Amino acid sequence: MWSVYMSGRAATQYQVVFVTGAGYLSHWCGVSESLYQIVKHMAEPLLVVTSGPNGLTQRLAEQELPVAVLPFPVTLFRGLRSRSLKDKARFLYLYFRYSSQLLRLLVRHRARVVYASDGVSMVLASLAAKLSGAKLVLGIRGEPGTGLHWSLALRLSDRVVVLSRELRRKVLATSPPRFYNSLLSKVVVIYNGVDIESVAMRSQGSDSIRTALGLNQGDILVLYIGAFCPHKAQLEFIKQVLPCFYEYWQSEHRVHFAFVGSAKSDLDKQYEAMCKRATLDLPYKERVHFVGFQQNVWPWYAAADIIVLGSRSEGMPRCVIEAMASGKPVVSYAVSSVKELLQDTGAGIVLPQGDATGMADAVARLSRDEDLRAAMGERGLAFARTNLDIRSIAKSYEKLFAELM
Structure with missing residues (x-):
């Protein structure tokens, strides 16, 4: 289940939900700092959903910014590449359980946009977001990925946010040819920011x-x-x-x-x-x-x-x-x-x-x-x-x- 930390009185609605915390956010790093600064400076509060206690979760809670924890061991994605039916079944069970919990959270707070900070988070969030009717935004904060989950993430997203014009060119160059034309209007550039x-x-x-x-x-x-x-x-x-x-x-x-x-x-x-x-x-x-x-x-x-x-x-x-x-x-x-x-x-x-x-x-x-x-x-x-x-x-x-x- 999830636990939510609120600033003051609990809000009943968050139009935007950030889903993040996969893998690299287990400790404080540049990605953590960048996401924290975005959340901190948004005019309207948004809800951040992480896949486990980590540096970002702790910092948001300390600042009394809304954060929810929906546990999902991201290492289970290896089960998709495993030949073991047991590993695949375990992944699917946990994935659907996670999706049902996230769906309840999105419906409860009437979310209209879900932002996923990476390809793994995009896959985790996609089913619940689609069932809730929310729009999906994929954030690519590093080199574009490869493989099935990245192709799926690009296809499911309504927008893709990259950090530079160079990364935009790379995303378009490495995307499956059948997605290229649709990605031209999907991929937008928004830099990382600093509190000058x-x-x-x-x-x-x-x-x-x-x-x-x-x-x-x-x-x-x-x-x-x-x-x-x-x-x-x-x-x-x-x-x-x-x-x-x-x-x-x-x-x-x-x-x-x-x-x-x-x-x-x-x-x-x-x-x-x-x-x-x-x-x-x-x-x-x-x-x-x-x-x-x-x-x-x-x-x-x-x-x-x-x-x-x-x-x-x-x-x-x-x-x-x-x-x-x-x-x-x-x-x-x-x-x-x-x-x-x-x-x-x-x-x-x-x-x-x-x-x-x-x-x-x-x-x-x-x-x-x-x-x-x-x-x-x-x-x-x-x-x-x-x-x-x-x-x-x-x-x-x-x-x-x-x-x-």
Whole structure:
């Protein structure tokens, strides 16, 4: 069954219901932050439905925003690929039980639009939404998926929300040919958002960070922000990029690298340990810092001079839009959306995936050129104020939902 947390008096109607929480939301991450900011800044309250207690559920409950928990172990989707009839039967039983509970919730609150944050959530929500008469919106917050459940999600959706023009092109390019024409009008672009107004207030304390890391006046701080996991590729950055930086480390400029983030799963904790061990063989290893997860990351952006991103894949990297909102230049590999954010705006430097030498050279170039860092930071901040403010993003979602009602 579900439990619902309300702000003040319980509402009887939520015209919009968010269904989310599949898999990656088991801990707080960039996706969690993005969804939380959207929900927080909507003019009218909406109900969020998660598949289990997680970071997003907890944050919404703490803020007394409406949230419901409908348990569904998303790992059961593996049963669809299993040859075992028992696994398939168990999946179908739990799926129909989940759908009946969600249907009662949608009918009870007279929902007219259901937004699913990913393909798995879309499959979970589709039956109940269709039976209730609600419109379906699929959110694609990363690289487009493949397989039966993605094709089904695209076909069932009334709208598809992607985070950038590049992701829109990818969705259209990878969609089944028979869906292409219908998707042209379905797929809309709405960026991730940042609470621009709160950045300055939440950025206090940057001087103490630089002091704690042992930086002197004129030293350069480079941040790599993200949870430790293979697709974030911190290990490749340490092994491939930092050795290329050796000659510059010997120059008159002192450059420090700080990794902000921590591992969540046991497997990722092993990966984090490998990253730390890899720095032991580096010259100037005392200038490489692992500072763990930071609840308030804004002082770290304020303390930094350059932000780097070496991920293998992303949707719209939250660290990039947060860096832009902080007025900091970014050096990144060409993962999804960064050309649109950085190269097209002049807010950073984008390199081919895996170009370690190019990454090191770009960081060195920015480290030497204070004026270039400032110019890129100003262009990024101007773009963020115009295009990434969470209040404007929330209004875009409100307009989309209103069109479907």
